[in-house]
Amino acid sequence: MSIKVIKGGVTQPKRFLANAVASGIKRSGKLDLALIYSETPAVSAAVFTKNSVKAAPLLVSQKHLLNHKAQAIVVNSGNANCFTGRFGMIYAERTTELIGKLLRIPKQDVIVSSTGIIGKPLPYVKILNAAHALVQGLSKTGATKAATAIMTTDTKLKEITVQVNLGGKKIIIGGCAKGSGMIAPNMATMLAFITTDAAISAKMLKQALQKATELSFNRITVDGCISTNDMAVIMANGQAQNEPITHPGKSFDIFCNALNLVCLDLAKKIVLDGEGATKFIEVIVSEARSEKQAKNIGLAIANSPLVKTAAYGNNPNWGRVAAAAGSLGIRKVCEENLKIKFSPFDKKHIKIMVDLNLGQHQATVYTSDLSYEYVRINVAYT
Amino acid sequence: MSIKVIKGGVTQPKRFLANAVASGIKRSGKLDLALIYSETPAVSAAVFTKNSVKAAPLLVSQKHLLNHKAQAIVVNSGNANCFTGRFGMIYAERTTELIGKLLRIPKQDVIVSSTGIIGKPLPYVKILNAAHALVQGLSKTGATKAATAIMTTDTKLKEITVQVNLGGKKIIIGGCAKGSGMIAPNMATMLAFITTDAAISAKMLKQALQKATELSFNRITVDGCISTNDMAVIMANGQAQNEPITHPGKSFDIFCNALNLVCLDLAKKIVLDGEGATKFIEVIVSEARSEKQAKNIGLAIANSPLVKTAAYGNNPNWGRVAAAAGSLGIRKVCEENLKIKFSPFDKKHIKIMVDLNLGQHQATVYTSDLSYEYVRINVAYT
Numbered sequence: 001m002s003i004k005v006i007k008g009g010v011t012q013p014k015r016f017l018a019n020a021v022a023s024g025i026k027r028s029g030k031l032d033l034a035l036i037y038s039e040t041p042a043v044s045a046a047v048f049t050k051n052s053v054k055a056a057p058l059l060v061s062q063k064h065l066l067n068h069k070a071q072a073i074v075v076n077s078g079n080a081n082c083f084t085g086r087f088g089m090i091y092a093e094r095t096t097e098l099i100g101k102l103l104r105i106p107k108q109d110v111i112v113s114s115t116g117i118i119g120k121p122l123p124y125v126k127i128l129n130a131a132h133a134l135v136q137g138l139s140k141t142g143a144t145k146a147a148t149a150i151m152t153t154d155t156k157l158k159e160i161t162v163q164v165n166l167g168g169k170k171i172i173i174g175g176c177a178k179g180s181g182m183i184a185p186n187m188a189t190m191l192a193f194i195t196t197d198a199a200i201s202a203k204m205l206k207q208a209l210q211k212a213t214e215l216s217f218n219r220i221t222v223d224g225c226i227s228t229n230d231m232a233v234i235m236a237n238g239q240a241q242n243e244p245i246t247h248p249g250k251s252f253d254i255f256c257n258a259l260n261l262v263c264l265d266l267a268k269k270i271v272l273d274g275e276g277a278t279k280f281i282e283v284i285v286s287e288a289r290s291e292k293q294a295k296n297i298g299l300a301i302a303n304s305p306l307v308k309t310a311a312y313g314n315n316p317n318w319g320r321v322a323a324a325a326g327s328l329g330i331r332k333v334c335e336e337n338l339k340i341k342f343s344p345f346d347k348k349h350i351k352i353m354v355d356l357n358l359g360q361h362q363a364t365v366y367t368s369d370l371s372y373e374y375v376r377i378n379v380a381y382t
Numbered sequence: 383m384s385i386k387v388i389k390g391g392v393t394q395p396k397r398f399l400a401n402a403v404a405s406g407i408k409r410s411g412k413l414d415l416a417l418i419y420s421e422t423p424a425v426s427a428a429v430f431t432k433n434s435v436k437a438a439p440l441l442v443s444q445k446h447l448l449n450h451k452a453q454a455i456v457v458n459s460g461n462a463n464c465f466t467g468r469f470g471m472i473y474a475e476r477t478t479e480l481i482g483k484l485l486r487i488p489k490q491d492v493i494v495s496s497t498g499i500i501g502k503p504l505p506y507v508k509i510l511n512a513a514h515a516l517v518q519g520l521s522k523t524g525a526t527k528a529a530t531a532i533m534t535t536d537t538k539l540k541e542i543t544v545q546v547n548l549g550g551k552k553i554i555i556g557g558c559a560k561g562s563g564m565i566a567p568n569m570a571t572m573l574a575f576i577t578t579d580a581a582i583s584a585k586m587l588k589q590a591l592q593k594a595t596e597l598s599f600n601r602i603t604v605d606g607c608i609s610t611n612d613m614a615v616i617m618a619n620g621q622a623q624n625e626p627i628t629h630p631g632k633s634f635d636i637f638c639n640a641l642n643l644v645c646l647d648l649a650k651k652i653v654l655d656g657e658g659a660t661k662f663i664e665v666i667v668s669e670a671r672s673e674k675q676a677k678n679i680g681l682a683i684a685n686s687p688l689v690k691t692a693a694y695g696n697n698p699n700w701g702r703v704a705a706a707a708g709s710l711g712i713r714k715v716c717e718e719n720l721k722i723k724f725s726p727f728d729k730k731h732i733k734i735m736v737d738l739n740l741g742q743h744q745a746t747v748y749t750s751d752l753s754y755e756y757v758r759i760n761v762a763y764t
Binding site for chain 2: 050051052053054080082083085117118119226227228305318319320322323325326327328329330331332333334335338372
C-alpha cells in the first residue's frame with residue numbers, strides 16, 4: 001500500500017548503473033552525454049511526442065522498441081539531432097551501434113535520445129571519442145551525474161526514487177527528467193527516464209507508462225508547445241524477484257500508483273522549473289461530462305497567456321478564466337453553469353478551481369505563470 | 383474593378399450618421415458610448431464569437447438579427463456586460479429599447495455591443511442619462527468620434543472607407559474596429575462595425591460578411607484567445623441605388639472584394655496595435671492539402687510563443703517554426719516535406735513562408751511578435 005520516497009535516482013533499483021561525461025557537444029564543457037544501463041536484459045516501453053516533426057533519435061528508438069526490450073539508454077544534450085536529414089538518422093543509428101558494441105549487447109537494445117538545438121548536425125565524432133569513458137565509468141553512484149547531463153536550460157536537477165512492497169518483495173522505481181516548462185527554448189525537450197527492478201510483462205509495463213504519462217507529463221503545460229524530441233522511457237529488469245505482473249489486479253495497481261507518483265513528481269518539477277516561472281498553478285476542472293473534457297478545458301485555461309500573466313500579477317481574474325474555458329466553444333460551458341474559485345492568489349502555489357456543472361468527471365492540469373523572465377529567456381536564446 | 387480607398391469612416395456611405403458621448407462608464411471621462419445609425423431601414427448581418435461564454439449584448443443582438451434587419455448599432459466601452467447574470471440581459475435589452483424609442487424605430491432594429499471589463503454590472507443609468515445627447519448629436523461627421531468611443535486599450539483609431547462602381551453606381555463601404563491584438567487585456571474585445579449604401583439581399587450580405595471575416599478577423603491572432611464579446615456587424619441601406627445584389631455573380635464578387643479589403647485592413651490594424659507588438663508577422667502556408675489545413679498550421683505557428691519571441695529577438699529560428707507546424711500532429715507535416723523561408727528578420731514587417739509539399743492550397747495568417755511589453759500590459763491591467 002504505502003509508497004515510500006527514498007533517496008537516489010535511476011541506479012537505485014537493483015542492477016542498474018549510470019554514468020555521464022562531458023563529450024564537448026556542449027561548448028560550456030558541462031556534462032552532456034549520459035548512459036543508463038541495466039546489467040540484465042529488461043523489458044521496456046516508451047511514449048513519444050505527438051509532434052509530426054520527430055527527431056532522428058525518436059525514430060530510431062521507436063524501431064528498437066518494437067521488441068519491447070532494452071538494456072541501455074544513451075542521451076546527449078546540446079544538440080537535438082532534429083531536422084538533420086539523412087546524417088541525423090545515420091548518427092542516431094551509429095550511436096546505438098557504438099554503445100551496443102562497448103556494452104556487448106545488440107544495438108536494438110540501446111535507446112537513443114537527444115535534446116538541444118534543432119537543425120545543427122550532431123557532432124557524432126564527439127560521441128565516438130567519449131563513448132569508451134562513458135561505458136567504463138558506469139557505476140551504482142552515477143544516477144545524479146546522468147540526471148545532470150540531460151539538463152539544458154533546466155535550473156534544477158530532477159530525480160526521484162520510490163519503494164513499494166509487492167507480495168513481500170521490495171521493488172524500487174527511480175527516475176530522472178529534464179525540461180524547463182514542458183519545453184525549453186528552441187524546442188529543447190521534455191525527457192524522462194525511469195528504471196525499475198520490478199518484474200512486469202511488456203504489455204502491462206506499456207499500459208502503466210501510458211497511464212502515468214497521461215496523468216503527469218500530458219497534464220503539464222507552460223506555453224502549449226510540443227517539442228520534436230519529447231520522450232519518456234522505462235526499463236524494468238525484474239531483479240526484485242517479485243511474482244511477475246502479467247495482468248490487471250492488485251499488484252498492477254500498486255505498481256501503477258508508484259509509477260504515477262514518480263511521473264507526477266517529475267512533471268511538477270518541470271513546471272516549477274518553467275522558464276521564468278514564479279508560481280505553480282494547479283487548474284482543477286470538476287463536474288465535467290468526461291475526463292477528456294475536463295482535461296481539455298484545464299489545458300485551455302492553463303495555456304491562456306491572459307490567465308498566466310494574471311497569476312504573475314497576483315490578480316485572481318475569473319473573467320479571463322471563464323473566457324479561456326469557453327474558448328473551446330463547448331456549448332454548455334457558459335455563464336449559467338460555470339463556477340470559478342481561487343485559492344489565495346499571492347502564494348507560490350495557487351489553485352484555480354472550475355466547476356462545469358455538466359457531469360461527474362474531473363481532471364487536474366499543472367502550469368506556471370507567465371513572467372517577464374519567460375520573454376527574456378526565449379528572446380535571448382540562439 | 384478598381385477599389386478606391388477614400389477618407390472617412392462609417393458615415394461615408396449615404397444616409398448614415400454617427401455620434402459618441404462620454405457617458406461616464408469609463409472613469410477617465412473619455413468617449414465611451416457610440417451610435418451608428420442609418421436614416422433608412424437596412425439589411426444587416428453579423429458574426430459572433432465562437433466562445434461558448436457569450437456576453438449579454440451578443441445574445442440580445444443575435445435575437446434582434448433574426449429578421450436580418452437593423453437601423454442602429456449602440457456600443458459602450460469600459461464594461462463588457464459579460465458574466466453579469468439576469469441584469470446583464472435586462473440592461474442590454476433596455477439599451478436597445480431606449481435607443482429605439484429615441485430614434486423611433488423598433489428595438490429589434492437596434493444592435494447592442496459592449497467591450498471592457500468582464501463581471502462588473504453594466505452601469506445602465508449612465509447610458510440612460512447619456513442617450514438623449516447621443517441621439518441628438520448624430521451627424522454626418524460623427525464617424526471618427528464613434529470609432530474613438532469603442533477603443534479600450536487600443537492605441538490607434540481604426541477606420542477605413544472604400545468606394546467601388548457597381549453597374550454605373552458608386553457604392554461606399556465604411557468601417558471601424560477596435561481590438562489591440564485580437565483581444566485586449568481582461569478579454570476586452572475585437573469589434574468591427576461596417577456600413578454600406580449598397581443594395582444587397584440579406585442572404586448575400588451574410589455570405590459576403592462570413593467570407594470577409596474568414597479571410598481577415600479569423601486569420602489574426604495575438605495570443606490565441608477568443609473573447610466573449612467579439613462581433614462584427616454590417617448594415618446595408620441600399621441608398622446607392624444599385625441594382626440589388628441578390629445572387630452570386632460579378633456584382634457580388636465586386637462587393638465581396640471591396641468588403642474583404644475593408645475587413646483585412648481593419649484586421650491588420652488590430653494586429654499592428656497588438657499589445658506590446660513591435661513587428662507585424664505574415665505567416666504564409668502553401669502547398670497544403672486544403673485551405674483549412676493551411677490556416678490551422680498558420681495559426682499554430684502564429685500562436686507559438688516561441689516563434690513570437692524569436693521574431694521579437696530578430697532570430698529567424700526555423701526549428702521553432704517546424705516544431706509549431708508539427709505540433710498539430712498531422713502525419714505528413716514532417717522533415718521530409720517542410721520547407722521554411724524567412725524574409726529579412728530585422729524589419730518591422732516580416733514574412734514566414736512554409737511549404738508543406740502536400741497539395742495546392744494556401745492561407746495567410748497575421749500576427750505580431752511577443753515582447754516584454756505584452757507581459758507588462760497584461761500583468762498591470764486590473
